[in-house]
Structure formats: C-alpha cells, structure tokens
Amino acid sequence: MSFQSQLRAFLVGSAAVGAALLCGAQLSFYEEALPGTLNPLYAQSMVDFRSQELVFDRIFYHDPIDNQIVSRVVEKAELAEGGKAYRITIKDGLRWHDGKPLNAEDLCFTVAVMLDKGTTSPIAQEYRSVLAGCEVESERVGLVHFTKVFHNPKERLGFALLPKSALGGKTAVLPDADFSVRPVGSGPYKGGRGKRGVSFEAYNNGHHAARIGQLGLQEGGDPIVQVNTLKQKSAQGIIAVPPQLRPDVSAADDLQLKSYDLRSWWFIAVNTKKPYLADKRVRQALDRILDRTELRTLTVGVKPGEQNSPCEFISGPFVQSSPFYNRSVPTRDKSDRAAAARLLTDAGFKQVGGIWQYNNAPVRLTIGMLAPLDREAPELLQQISNQLGAGGFDRQELRVPLDEWDRKVVSGQATEFDLLVGKWSFGVVEEVNPLFETRANGKGARNIFNFSSPDVDGAVAAYNAARTDTAASDAYHKLHSVLADQLPYLFLWKLDTKSAWRTEVRGNTISPYFYWTEVDGWSFGS
Amino acid sequence: MLSWWWLAAGCAGGGDGALPPPEPPPSASVVPAELLAQTWQVRLAPAAARAPFEGRESWMAYLAGRRTDALVGFRSEGDTVALGRAHLEMAAAYALATQLAARATVQVYGQTPTEGDPVEVSTLLGVSGVLLGLPELRARLGSAPAGSPMAEVDAAWKGVAGRPDAPPWRPADVAGLPPTPGELPTAGAVPHFQLAETLPGGLVVPAEDPGTSWALMDWHRRTALVAAPELAPAAPYLLLPWAGPDVPEATVAPKTLPDAAVFLSLGTTAADLLYFGSVPAVGDVDQMRQFGTPEGMIAASCRAQPDFAECVLDEAQRFGAAIQAAMALPEGPQPFHRAFADRGRVGAIVYAAQVAELLAGGAECPEQADAAGVPVVDPGCAATAAEAWRVPTGRLRVAALDQADASGLADPVLLLWVAAWDAGNRNTVRATELVHRAEAQVPGLDAARVPLDALHLRVSRNAAPSVPTH
Numbered sequence: 001m002s003f004q005s006q007l008r009a010f011l012v013g014s015a016a017v018g019a020a021l022l023c024g025a026q027l028s029f030y031e032e033a034l035p036g037t038l039n040p041l042y043a044q045s046m047v048d049f050r051s052q053e054l055v056f057d058r059i060f061y062h063d064p065i066d067n068q069i070v071s072r073v074v075e076k077a078e079l080a081e082g083g084k085a086y087r088i089t090i091k092d093g094l095r096w097h098d099g100k101p102l103n104a105e106d107l108c109f110t111v112a113v114m115l116d117k118g119t120t121s122p123i124a125q126e127y128r129s130v131l132a133g134c135e136v137e138s139e140r141v142g143l144v145h146f147t148k149v150f151h152n153p154k155e156r157l158g159f160a161l162l163p164k165s166a167l168g169g170k171t172a173v174l175p176d177a178d179f180s181v182r183p184v185g186s187g188p189y190k191g192g193r194g195k196r197g198v199s200f201e202a203y204n205n206g207h208h209a210a211r212i213g214q215l216g217l218q219e220g221g222d223p224i225v226q227v228n229t230l231k232q233k234s235a236q237g238i239i240a241v242p243p244q245l246r247p248d249v250s251a252a253d254d255l256q257l258k259s260y261d262l263r264s265w266w267f268i269a270v271n272t273k274k275p276y277l278a279d280k281r282v283r284q285a286l287d288r289i290l291d292r293t294e295l296r297t298l299t300v301g302v303k304p305g306e307q308n309s310p311c312e313f314i315s316g317p318f319v320q321s322s323p324f325y326n327r328s329v330p331t332r333d334k335s336d337r338a339a340a341a342r343l344l345t346d347a348g349f350k351q352v353g354g355i356w357q358y359n360n361a362p363v364r365l366t367i368g369m370l371a372p373l374d375r376e377a378p379e380l381l382q383q384i385s386n387q388l389g390a391g392g393f394d395r396q397e398l399r400v401p402l403d404e405w406d407r408k409v410v411s412g413q414a415t416e417f418d419l420l421v422g423k424w425s426f427g428v429v430e431e432v433n434p435l436f437e438t439r440a441n442g443k444g445a446r447n448i449f450n451f452s453s454p455d456v457d458g459a460v461a462a463y464n465a466a467r468t469d470t471a472a473s474d475a476y477h478k479l480h481s482v483l484a485d486q487l488p489y490l491f492l493w494k495l496d497t498k499s500a501w502r503t504e505v506r507g508n509t510i511s512p513y514f515y516w517t518e519v520d521g522w523s524f525g526s
Numbered sequence: 527m528l529s530w531w532w533l534a535a536g537c538a539g540g541g542d543g544a545l546p547p548p549e550p551p552p553s554a555s556v557v558p559a560e561l562l563a564q565t566w567q568v569r570l571a572p573a574a575a576r577a578p579f580e581g582r583e584s585w586m587a588y589l590a591g592r593r594t595d596a597l598v599g600f601r602s603e604g605d606t607v608a609l610g611r612a613h614l615e616m617a618a619a620y621a622l623a624t625q626l627a628a629r630a631t632v633q634v635y636g637q638t639p640t641e642g643d644p645v646e647v648s649t650l651l652g653v654s655g656v657l658l659g660l661p662e663l664r665a666r667l668g669s670a671p672a673g674s675p676m677a678e679v680d681a682a683w684k685g686v687a688g689r690p691d692a693p694p695w696r697p698a699d700v701a702g703l704p705p706t707p708g709e710l711p712t713a714g715a716v717p718h719f720q721l722a723e724t725l726p727g728g729l730v731v732p733a734e735d736p737g738t739s740w741a742l743m744d745w746h747r748r749t750a751l752v753a754a755p756e757l758a759p760a761a762p763y764l765l766l767p768w769a770g771p772d773v774p775e776a777t778v779a780p781k782t783l784p785d786a787a788v789f790l791s792l793g794t795t796a797a798d799l800l801y802f803g804s805v806p807a808v809g810d811v812d813q814m815r816q817f818g819t820p821e822g823m824i825a826a827s828c829r830a831q832p833d834f835a836e837c838v839l840d841e842a843q844r845f846g847a848a849i850q851a852a853m854a855l856p857e858g859p860q861p862f863h864r865a866f867a868d869r870g871r872v873g874a875i876v877y878a879a880q881v882a883e884l885l886a887g888g889a890e891c892p893e894q895a896d897a898a899g900v901p902v903v904d905p906g907c908a909a910t911a912a913e914a915w916r917v918p919t920g921r922l923r924v925a926a927l928d929q930a931d932a933s934g935l936a937d938p939v940l941l942l943w944v945a946a947w948d949a950g951n952r953n954t955v956r957a958t959e960l961v962h963r964a965e966a967q968v969p970g971l972d973a974a975r976v977p978l979d980a981l982h983l984r985v986s987r988n989a990a991p992s993v994p995t996h
Contacts, residue, residue: 126991158990323979
C-alpha cells in the first residue's frame, strides 16, 4: 500500500472527529478561518467579506453570470441634480432580521455612518471621497448625494445596508460592539458567531428565499481531513482547497472543483525599521537567497515547468495577468547566494562561522506567517526559514493567528517581527496605495511595517492624480519598478483559489470575490 | 506497445497508481450504447485502433495542452490532416481573440468613453462594428484625421460592406505571410499604434486594431486548407461555433471526419464537431440520434427540464462515466481512460452552452418582415428567449471551464471562448486571467490583450472603492 493510501486510511478516523463537530448543520462547509467580525464596515479578511455576504445586502452588486449591476433591495433608481445625486426607491415589504421594516431611513443612516469620522472603518473612509450625504424624501425614497458627477452611480453604491434601529441610530459605529458578533442584516441568512463556528439560519424575506435552511461554517483544520470529511459526506464544501489536493477532488465523481475568481498574491514583508534591514541591499540579498522555485515545489506542489500552474511568480504588487503589472521587471525564480553575499558584504555585514553579523552581532530573523496560509502552502514558513538559514541567517518562526494579524499586523504594530509572510486579495479594484504609502493622516492604513519612501509616495501620488487610465497605468508600472528595487516586500507568487463542493449541492454559482451573492439559488439534496 | 498515455494523463488521477474499476454511473446516460460506440474515445480504446497515434510527441504535446508544440510536431511527422486540424483550431482561437478584442473595444470606448480618449477610437469602434456585425458602429469609420496613425486602417475598413472574407488591412509584420503549414506567425510588434490622448499634456495610449487577430485567423484558416485540402468542406462548420456572425457556411456538411481531426477533441463524434453552434444543434433527441451527435442528444434531452444547466451537468457526468465504462470493455480500465472521457464531459457542457446561446439568440423564434421586407426575429419572442436562456448560458460556460480545469484540460479555444464572452460583459478579472493563460499557446494573442487591458483599467478605476484584504 502506498504512503498516500496509508495516510488516507489513518485519517478516515480523524475525519470522523471532524464530522462530529459538524453534526446538526444542514449544509456544512470549511472556511480558511472563523470570521473576525460580521460587521460589514470592519471586514478585514476575505473570510469576513464572504460571511457578511450571507447576512447583509449590498445596495447594488454585480450579477455573477453576466456582470450586470443589479439590486435586490432597490425598486427604482434615477439620476437627479444633474447627475450629482441618485434618487433610490427601496422595495416595499423588506424587513431586517429583527422583523423591523427596511426603508429609506436605513439607506440614509448607512450613508451617514460611512461619512461619520467616528466610524473608524477603512471601508467607510474610501467611500468618503464618493458620498456627500443622503436625504429621506419619503418612507421608501432616499436621495443620495455624491461628491461629483459619476457616469455610473450604481457602481458607487456597492456597500452593505445597515439597520438604523438595531444600531440605535448612532452614526459613529465602532468595531467592537455586539453587532460584530450578532449582527442584524437583511440578507438571506441570520448569522451568529460562536467560539467554534458560525451558524447561519435562513430568513425568508420579500427579496430572499434561500432554499437551504441552515449553513454551518467551521474553521478548516488539516486540509487532508477536510477533503476526507467531504468524501464521507460529513461536510459539503471547502472554500479553499490547497493545490496539492485538487487532483484528489477532481478524481472523485461526487465532488466538484469550482473556480472562485479572486486576485491573490503572496509576499514576505520586511521590517525596514530594523537597523539591519534598513539598507535596501540587505533586502535585495534576502530576495536573492530565496529560491522561489524550490519553495513552490515543496509547499504548493507545483513542479518546475508545469503547464497551467495555479501558482505564478510575481515581481511586484500585482498578478501577471493585470495590466498594472510591469512586465519589464523580471521575476526571480531561483536563488543566487553568491550575489546575496556580495550585497550583504557591501552593506557592512560580516559572515562569522557561516552566520551573518551586523555591527558584530549575529542577525537573528524573527519570521511570522499568517497562520491560515499554512493550509494552502504547508510548511512554507519552515521552508523559507530553511532557505534563509542556508543563506547564513539565524531565525525563529512564529505563526500569527488571524485575529492578531487583524489587530496588530495590519495596523503596523507587529514591530517585533523582521519578516511577515502574508497574502493580499483583490477584486476588480487593484489599488495597492494603502500597502505602501507612508502611514499618516489615514493613508498607508495597511502598511505592515510602516515603510516610507519618497519614491513610492511619489508614484502613488501620480496614480491618485492620474486623469486618464494611461496615466494611472504608467504610475503603477513605475510603482512596481520602485518596489522591485526597494523591496519593502519580497514578492512571491499569485495562487488561484478553488473550492470543492459535493455534487448534491446544486445551483452553486460562486460570485467573484463575495462568493455567496447567489446563495438563494443553491440547493442541497440528492 | 505499452501505452504511454498514462504518463501524460497523470493530472487526471489523484492517487497512488492502483486503479479501481470504474464505478457504474448511478443512472444510465441518455446516450445509447450504439452512439457511445461511435465516440472516438470508445472506437480508439483498443490499442490496435490507437496505434496510429501512439508514441508520437505531437499527440503527447496536444494532450498536455502544448498546442504550439503539437502543431510543429504534426508538420515534422508529415501528418497533414492533424496539421490542418491544428491550424483550424488556431483559427478558432484567433476568431475568439477577434471577438474578445472587438467586444473589449466596444465596452471601453463605446460604452464608457472618457474625456481624453484619442480621436482615433472612432476607427477602433468602426472596425469592431464590422467584425461584430454592428452597423451603427461601422458607421463611425471614415473619421480618422488625415495623417493619423490609423488613417490607412480607417480607409481600408471603411470600404467593407459586411464582414469580409479576408481582412482588408493587416499590420506590415503580418501582411504578406504566405500560408506555410507548421508555422506560427505572431502579431508582430504589438501594440501597432500609439494614439495621442486629447487632454492637454496627455500621454499616448497603446492601441491595437481588432483586425490584427482577424488577420491571424484568416491566415490559419487558409493555411489549414493548404495543409489538408480534404478538410475544406468541413472547415466552415468546424469554425462556426467560434467565429461569430456571418461566417460563410458550406452548403452541405460532410458526414464524417478523419480520426486525426477528431481524436482528443471536445466533440466525441464527427457530427458533434460539425453541428456545434449551428441550428440543427438545437434539435430534439431523435434528431440528434439520427445525426449521430451524443453531445447533441444530451442537450436535447435536457431541453424540457426545469433546470437545463443542472440537467446538462448531471448528464455530462453520466456521459463521461458511460464512456469510461465502454472504453474499459475490450481491454480493461486504463489510466488514460479518465482523461479521454473528461473531454467528453467538457464537450457535452460546451455543446449545451452553445445550444443555450442559440436559443438565447432567438433560434426558435418566428421571423417577421421588417419595414424593408427583411426577415427579422420577432422582437418580443427574442427578448423573452434572451432572458430565459441568459442564466443557463452563463452557468454552462463557467461549468465547462471548471470541468476543464479540474480535468487538466488546457484548451486555449475554451479559455478564449469564455474570455470573449466575459469581455462583452465587462468581466475583466476572469477575462484577463484566461487570456494570460492562453498566451503561451496562441502566439500573437497579445494583440487582443491590448483592448482588454484598456477595458480592465477603465472598469477598475470606475468601480466601487475597495481595500486590499487578506
């Protein structure tokens, strides 16, 4: 019996343990992690966005079939005031999950929340350049004002409606409230977050009629266990299947592998505030110590030269298929330790007993990784550490739980780390300004190590000032080039996301980015 | 000879090399045994039947998705039919690239023009109008200023009435290439145009005429018939599903195709391939049985079901399982059976999607004469049909892509088929990714990427605010 068969046999028992956790839910699925919050203002992770999509309605959204902009809550919408306002009529008979009616008061309340500076939401902050206010004209009619004329106002109203009554009418909404755990939405499901999972109960509304009564979200553990649980019919879906297990899913006639359109790329952020990492030559050396081909083979399972790989190297903060990607900046697929050694020597490092020293002290790199990434790329943290070790650095590795990543890393407070391995995901908007701009006055809100560079700030400013698409593209090409030189990030790869669902789950259209937008049409039966 | 297919088909298996016997399908496929026996998978299952294809680098490359290597291999092996087929498939890819480029151009400059767009976008829109059969856009030709980089293009296309048999203008580095079987011309130095923005201090916009992809399509179509003149009667039918409106049709479709034209294709029989995307493809079950199209039978059997797409997905799985079971009869199950059967699964979904698209286009609506006496589809019926078949068409396209990915089937025609549809729907996230994947196998696809990139930039910069998320 091969090793893989033995492993499978052993893990069937483990799957039974996993199954026990999922008993009671009508349709159960594994997520990358538990959501940090169900409040749509404070979504930090893709898990948050996906979970919130079950509970809330976005005013307008894109139909996943043909990308048309549609709405479940708007009966009628028309331009007003020369295009600087949009008169919206809410459908009659809609209700919040607490039974209260959903009307224009809630629409204007939501706009007021987005505009209130007491709402410390990065999402709301982005909308403040778009929204100017809202007036209730009648019970179901609200007039939304914009900061300027937009030719496509529906595109600017892609945020979730919030309940005025449940939030006490207070427009400064903070992240820590009870609402984050037990939200009141108008979406197809009521949700409540527990310690080990999230349960969603269908709420039949005038505009939703979900056919699956209950959904159970569990944090996925060992991916092999997840797949076995799926095969045993004790769970029905896995949101993100690691590449190594996709052939296993494909080979099973009662499982389907489905695409989930998301642009995600992986990186190693470098703490440029540490004196031994401040010199860009050191970061360039680290970049040359890494052997991405080996990392990818050992952790993602892609063989060199493999056609149609789901994992493609990148040299900057975009995926290669994006027009923002600067194709003149080559990727660094293999290590070059000789070049790395020259750079470190030039930067004043000395190698003593095979270990690099800075200012006569050995450099010990503290490397962290967003913990859930371990499931998509097992042992990545260890392999990166091994390569840096072979390159002459002492290291320690730590996995960073999702809540700590949300709380400390994204806010620039994880200063004890030297390197952090993470992933960023994007939809159609690929703006990377918050990742690299100097953190000040609301800018650089996701600048992990508070990196600051006038050249980067200049390229970002050029992007913001761009009046044409060409100017914006040129600015981001420049940004890509600057980042590839200064390396506040060591850019790794993009990795496609695929979900696995049992074939008994029918009509399971997966929406790009938000995933569950069409869950009303999902059904579950033989 | 020991079959080497299992080496190439490793992506289809998930395990340790030990093969369980294929499980019987939970319920029988609608495709009867006599039609299953006509599929290339079943006919070529015995080693002796498959011998002409065994041990050839060209077919191994084809199975692995390396289409350009396969094409070159067919030339070196002297297999003229396979070479002609490969050129026709490249023509199909470029036909879809043309649609993608034209639709993207219409979306970015026609639907969402922006201050600063170069004046020459009228020419780009005009050419797109010719290629897509949109007379209101075709009327934009003739407005390129004298001395403009696109003046020659504009004048050449302005003289075209309907969609031409051959492009009236080609870039210098594509023009004049003699049809040489086994060659793979590129689009030359892309982008061919740098157009000045109209804002003061404006930059130059890279631009590409959608006709460049059309020129490559035309080259491969002609070259296919140089390589394999016997494919001439079949060629228009084989291209029809991919080439969009107004493709000239042969008067009578041939009934058979050589095995080299069918082997490893998504169509399981010659009839499947020949009737993809044509009105007979919308027929009933008996008609499809008569034509000998298993995939047509699947689509026809699901027509009356309340959920056409779900029915097709179920039937496609049963079809694949039935193919595998039938393949295993003569010599027992083999590792490559799954990879071969998967082509049938994907093909059935694609065929049904084409049927849904025909129905969405009003294929079964009555015609009535307009004011000029020209027969047009009844608009009320057409609108109803379009809405009724919109969702099944889209779901099946995506399902075909998912099934192909799950099967490791990297067919650039399939990728571009979905991407071209996405471009028309402004769905640039998936479209750009699919084009990127297909580029390695379709030299010159960068020409179509130019307007798609422009569309993505425009969509991205005008979308709702968003922040990077982990």
